[in-house]
Amino acid sequence: xxKSSIKEKRGRKNSPFWFYLVLILIPIIFFVVLEICLRLFNxxxxxxxxxxxxxxxxxxxxxxxxxxxxxxxxxxxxxxDAFDIVKKENAFxxxxxxxxxxxxxxxxxxxxxxxxxxxxxxxxxxxxxIEVVNIAITATNSYTIRDLIPDVIEQEPDLILLYAGxxxxxxxxxxxxxxxxxASTGLVNFIIQLDKFKTVQLIRTLLSSVGTIFNSEAxxxxxxxxxxxxxxxxxxxxxxxxxxxxxxxxQFENNFEDILSFTTEANVPVIIGTVVSNLKxxxxxxxxxxxxxxxxxxxxxxxxxxxxxxKLSDADSLFRLAKDCDALRFRAxxxxxxxxxxxxxxxNCGLVNVDSIFNSAxxxxxxxxxxxxxxxxxxxEGYLLMGKIYLEAMRKNSxxxxxxxxxxxxxxxxxxxxxxxAFSRLDSIISAIRLKGLLNDWPFxxxxxxxxxxxxxxxxxxxxxxxxxxxENLNWxxxxxxxxxxxxxxxxxxxxxxxxxxxxxxxxxxINDYDYATSxxxxxxxxxxxxxxxxxxxNEMPDAFSTKWLGTINLNKxxxxxxxxxxxxxIEFNNSDAQVHYNLSGAYIQKKDYIRALExxxxxxxxxxxxxxAQNLRSELxxxxxQ
Numbered sequence: 001x002x003k004s005s006i007k008e009k010r011g012r013k014n015s016p017f018w019f020y021l022v023l024i025l026i027p028i029i030f031f032v033v034l035e036i037c038l039r040l041f042n043x044x045x046x047x048x049x050x051x052x053x054x055x056x057x058x059x060x061x062x063x064x065x066x067x068x069x070x071x072x073x074x075x076x077x078x079x080x081d082a083f084d085i086v087k088k089e090n091a092f093x094x095x096x097x098x099x100x101x102x103x104x105x106x107x108x109x110x111x112x113x114x115x116x117x118x119x120x121x122x123x124x125x126x127x128x129x130i131e132v133v134n135i136a137i138t139a140t141n142s143y144t145i146r147d148l149i150p151d152v153i154e155q156e157p158d159l160i161l162l163y164a165g166x167x168x169x170x171x172x173x174x175x176x177x178x179x180x181x182x183a184s185t186g187l188v189n190f191i192i193q194l195d196k197f198k199t200v201q202l203i204r205t206l207l208s209s210v211g212t213i214f215n216s217e218a219x220x221x222x223x224x225x226x227x228x229x230x231x232x233x234x235x236x237x238x239x240x241x242x243x244x245x246x247x248x249x250x251q252f253e254n255n256f257e258d259i260l261s262f263t264t265e266a267n268v269p270v271i272i273g274t275v276v277s278n279l280k281x282x283x284x285x286x287x288x289x290x291x292x293x294x295x296x297x298x299x300x301x302x303x304x305x306x307x308x309x310x311k312l313s314d315a316d317s318l319f320r321l322a323k324d325c326d327a328l329r330f331r332a333x334x335x336x337x338x339x340x341x342x343x344x345x346x347x348n349c350g351l352v353n354v355d356s357i358f359n360s361a362x363x364x365x366x367x368x369x370x371x372x373x374x375x376x377x378x379x380x381e382g383y384l385l386m387g388k389i390y391l392e393a394m395r396k397n398s399x400x401x402x403x404x405x406x407x408x409x410x411x412x413x414x415x416x417x418x419x420x421x422a423f424s425r426l427d428s429i430i431s432a433i434r435l436k437g438l439l440n441d442w443p444f445x446x447x448x449x450x451x452x453x454x455x456x457x458x459x460x461x462x463x464x465x466x467x468x469x470x471x472e473n474l475n476w477x478x479x480x481x482x483x484x485x486x487x488x489x490x491x492x493x494x495x496x497x498x499x500x501x502x503x504x505x506x507x508x509x510x511i512n513d514y515d516y517a518t519s520x521x522x523x524x525x526x527x528x529x530x531x532x533x534x535x536x537x538x539n540e541m542p543d544a545f546s547t548k549w550l551g552t553i554n555l556n557k558x559x560x561x562x563x564x565x566x567x568x569x570x571i572e573f574n575n576s577d578a579q580v581h582y583n584l585s586g587a588y589i590q591k592k593d594y595i596r597a598l599e600x601x602x603x604x605x606x607x608x609x610x611x612x613x614a615q616n617l618r619s620e621l622x623x624x625x626x627q
Contacts, residue, residue, distance in 0.1 A: 068172035079109035102136035106434035116387030141171035142255035271350035280368030284326035296325035422505035429466035544573035578608035
């Protein structure tokens with residue numbers, strides 16, 4: 001080595017430790033500062049799981065599905081069920097999770113099994129504050145449930161109900177979805193958590209913007225037409241027992257292992273349901289022949305033949321195999337239900353065998369269009385049945401509230417709930433149009449056909465409102481308010497009341513709705529129609545008005561003790577209403593308690609000496625007491 005190179009080497013000094021530390025810290029500090037700045041300026045979507053809707057109520061954040069749909073312009077939402085921010089001491093809280101069937105499509109938000117369950121529990125336990133909060137989201141799968149479950153547990157549910165499995169392949173982030181990022185369940189779940197950082201959202205937005213320059217279909221836009229599930233499908237063909245098929249099964253099982261581990265650790269009870277499909281009346285969408293199995297359509301035709309010949313066991317097996325061999329994976333394969341049953345045993349969960357019960361309730365024991373309206377969504381009767389069987393599972397597993405039950409038979413309870421189910425004619429028409437839209441789109445038709453819209457019979461105002469709600473995206477709440485106003489203009493008080501029952505069922509915290517609707521009905525002397533809404537108002541937030549009229553109506557019906565109790569409660573809210581004191585006097589007269597009757601009527605005349613009939617009643621009571 002020559003002298004110059006030795007000198008050069010001696011001239012070089014090793015960089016100090018702090019130099020390397022600074023090199024490492026600079027990018028870290030940069031991204032920390034960037035993250036703070038992005039949060040300060042509210043960049044991107046709101047990542048909170050829950051948003052406050054009133055001083056005391058919250059609901060699932062409508063933007064939360066942005067965690068799972070990266071390329072979708074118009075995000076799907078839950079049914080926007082609200083619940084208390086601070087759980088009441090007498091509350092019994094159930095959270096419902098899943099996809100579009102759990103959300104009640106096409107009858108959502110009010111035609112759901114969770115709504116039946118809430119109404120039934122409210123009837124069974126009148127002294128409890130029942131909350132059945134449906135946070136299911138269309139076109140999502142086990143990735144969404146796994147991500148949300150820790151936040152759900154934080155809300156102190158007494159029970160969690162799960163119904164999921166159909167969307168595992170094509171739902172958000174599923175192996176066959178346009179949103180899919182990896183076949184690795186762990187990696188996808190890690191990315192979901194990573195995406196909650198604003199910096200990651202910024203980077204993803206920049207990459208997406210660059211991608212759209214080269215690929216105009218990078219963003220899945222509703223303007224492209226079709227149903228949501230039709231738009232997010234990427235890998236249309238997933239053959240039975242293929243590598244991609246097995247990946248979807250592993251994805252489901254791995255995520256549900258995590259979900260049930262979380263709930264078990266938190267000691268939160270869970271009831272999980274098997275998933276049901278239309279077996280008898282839905283032929284396979286895509287038939288592919290393999291070396292091991294016949295084509296799905298051939299299996300389906302053989303099943304139909306066995307069904308006609310009353311070889312029902314063989315027919316059932318072949319209908320199920322035909323479904324599994326359908327290369328378009330909209331319906332969950334049978335192995336999903338096997339996994340659900342296995343995990344229910346492993347984690348000591350309640351199990352609802354929805355599939356088995358739907359088949360038992362069907363002619364010849366094989367479910368078809370009798371309880372399912374398309375390939376997998378139950379009819380309104382099907383959803384009511386689901387509500388009943390989830391309730392039975394609660395009873396069987398001792399998950400019902402530890403309170404005294406109302407003494408009404410199950411049959412009578414079921415009848416009361418169904419007779420009073422908040423589902424109007426407007427809801428029925430909206431649902432019918434939604435369903436026609438689905439059945440006239442892919443995969444039911446290769447090319448979407450919306451000519452049916454031109455042939456809809458829009459015979460009246462309600463039909464027109466339903467069309468605007470289902471096709472033109474008129475807000476659900478506004479559509480019902482518009483329908484109520486229309487019925488009121490016709491003095492059709494029954495349907496006016498029905499529309500407000502629907503609104504109150506969905507938004508029980510909107511107190512002004514109770515007050516407006518009951519005032520209209522009372523002024524029209526429709527006391528029976530008003531009574532139901534008054535009771536709902538009282539249960540949500542009692543006040544002078546609701547107690548006054550509940551007391552008055554009970555007095556007119558001869559329920560004297562109840563009338564007195566409610567009228568006295570009204571006086572506690574407002575002691576200056578002469579009519580309440582007058583009615584209370586009348587109630588005491590019915591009991592022959594003339595002393596209290598006189599006290600009440602004297603208070604009435606003190607407040608309003610000119611109150612009709614009060615002075616005469618006071619004189620009569622005075623005479624009676626002098627005898």
